[in-house]
Amino acid sequence: MKGKILVVDDEEIVLRSCERILKPDGFEVSTSASAAKALELLDENMPGENASPFDVVITDIKMPGMDGIEFMKRLREKDPDISLVLITGYPSQESIKQALALKIVDYLPKPFSPALLAETAEKAVEFRRKSRKPEAVDFGPEMAEKLTGIIEAHKGRPGSLIPVLQEAQELVGFLPPAVQRHIARGLNVPVSEVHGVVSFYSYFTMKPKGKHNVRVCLGTACYVKRAEEILAKLREKLQIDIGEVTPDKIFSLESVRCLGACGLAPVVVVDKDTHGSVNPVKALDILTHYQ
Ligand code: FES
Structure with missing residues (x-):
């Protein structure tokens, strides 16, 4: 099995086409006709904290009820590393900006070819695998203590999250999920807020970088x-x-x-x-x- 994919679209024909193309290609495919139902499906099957049962979610942007952007924001809160692919017709500049801030892997412009869908799905699964590699940081007690020191120095001040993230990145070199969770706990803010800031500013990175x-x-x-x-x-x-x-x-x-x-x-x-x-x-x- 190449990877687990959830396709979310209010058009039945899109869901069936994705299934028809991806299943014979070795992907396990689930579908949902709305974002709300997809979130329920995720909640029912979450194997653990920050870990969804799917490697990739491919979602339409325009759907009745919750749209694709709001849906992806909720997904990111549940699983910061899930690979997201957006199906778009004619996206606005604003929705493109929001989608990029949510770190989508790619767009699928409607109508898309079977080859493009299969290629994008493979790329997204690969992206997920890489983000699931063990964190290349020794986030042991010593590092945790230093990080706590940084948090304590800023705690209670307005706008403390960004300076804490800056100093944490200088200390660790990057901001993996474990560091983000530690900061969220220390500052008493939701992990999704920390992750949102880290994803939005290109200065912050979740991956280790070279010199x-x-x-x-x-x-x-x-x-x-x-x-x-x-x-x-x-x-x-x-x-x-x-x-x-x-x-x-x-x-x-x-x-x-x-x-x-x-x-x-x-x-x-x-x-x-x-x-x-x-x-x-x-x-x-x-x-x-x-x-
Ligand atoms: S497309 Fe604008 S700098 Fe490359």
Whole structure:
């Protein structure tokens, strides 16, 4: 079995099509005709804290009652690591912004082909597997004590969450779910609020990063100028995939959707340095400056 997928859409034909395409491809597929019923299904089957029974939820954005954005927010509260895929017709800028803040894995524009659905489902399951890898942090008593010290220093002050997260990230290097839960308990705020802030600000990261973080833009302006080739070259050179860190911890690799420098496309950002008009050869040259 490749992975467990829940499809949520008020159109019966979409649910049946997804089943027809994904089941023979090796996925276990459940369906729900509304967000409210899907949440009930999740509650009935939650195997533990922050762990849903599904690897991926594919949801329509426009549904009667609760829409896809509100539904995904609720899902994130239940399971911060679940992979989310959004089915869209003509999304507004606002809904795109909200969906990105919720860290969706990808969009499926309606109507989508069987091949695109299967490919997106595989990518989303893979994403889930990676996020479920054991946390690469020794969050032992010593680290917990230091973290508690940070929390105590800010507790009770207005707007204390962001400075606590900043200092926690400096201490641990990133903000995995265990750290977020510790902060939520210490500040007496919901885990969903902590997770919401961590997901919203690109400054915060839930994944460990290398000494130098390489971000390749795959937004439209960069994509049409061979950004995928640049990414492939960097993956080959560094021998890591997106979201991974090199064994020597020097480089980590990320892909992003628009860095706000489209005029310089294709763009690669290393730490805080923006490199424009990059090509696959130049991308490798850039790396040498950071080695
Ligand atoms: S699309 Fe790459 S910077 Fe905007």
